[in-house]
Amino acid sequence: MYEQLYSRIQQCSTIAVTSHFRPDGDAIGSTLALGLALQALGKKVYMWNEDGVPARYAFLGGAELIQPLPDAVPADVEMLICVDTGDWKRLGDRTQQLLADFPLIVNIDHHGTNTRYGHLHVIEPETAACAYVLFNMLKAWGVKLTKPMADALYVGISTDTGSFQYGSTTPEVMHAAGELLAAGVDVADVNRRVYQEVPYTSLLMQREVLNHMVVEAVGQLAHYSMPAGRKAELGVTLEDTKDLVDVVRVLQGVKVAVIFEDLEDGRIRMSLRSKDPSISVATIAAQFGGGGHAMASGIRMRGELAACREQVLNAIRKELAV
């Protein structure tokens, strides 16, 4: 697949790269690493994200190249590449609109639930990160990794593996990380910037979760629900609500953790995490139109917070069989 994509790329002179809304480290790292590599291959490259680059990733070399969405795809773009996006809907409303009807869309991803949208696919399900897929791809293409590319790939792999804590961290992933370090990644500096410069409002949000979390099913299920208006009362940003599920996930004995968030637009956002390999939260999410990975998934549902929560919790309680 790498060679097939490479030969299609060789036929193009202008390529756009984009990823999902509310981008995480893998979305930004993958967009940037691939964009910079395509530039190194002599291509004119556009990099877009409809929600921009989160502050904690702005230090990455070339991050400023990731631009807001244009109103229309520039006429010179011959190929559009979507990275780290398992589902067409995850691209976001405006990106979907922009890309609809584009004749050559490439889907590079690592989600087990990838719906295979687009015209060309490089999907390696349940591998550590899209950035890890790209690491192997760029190597196969003979691209020499610059420090900005290595930093971007490292951030993608590190954030998607929970700093090399999840089961997706294979020997090959560790070897890849080693090669990225050899290519110039300053591990202490990157980790401080990504993990140890948390805004005060983010800690406020975490305190709120600890104050109001619910633990049930003999300690195996922990969840927190954010009602409408609470974010504004606390003064927290959208970015502060990211990875909140980790606050409850770490509790001893918990097998499944969930955060329910009233998005105040008639929809409820849910982040699900499993700590038990025999319980796939991707399967649970799929019952409600969501998706993701076995150990980390998400759902967006229309309806009232309490009603949506009860449906999803019931599905989880069934899995926990208590």
Ligand SMILES: [Mn+2]
């Ligand atoms: Mn990813």
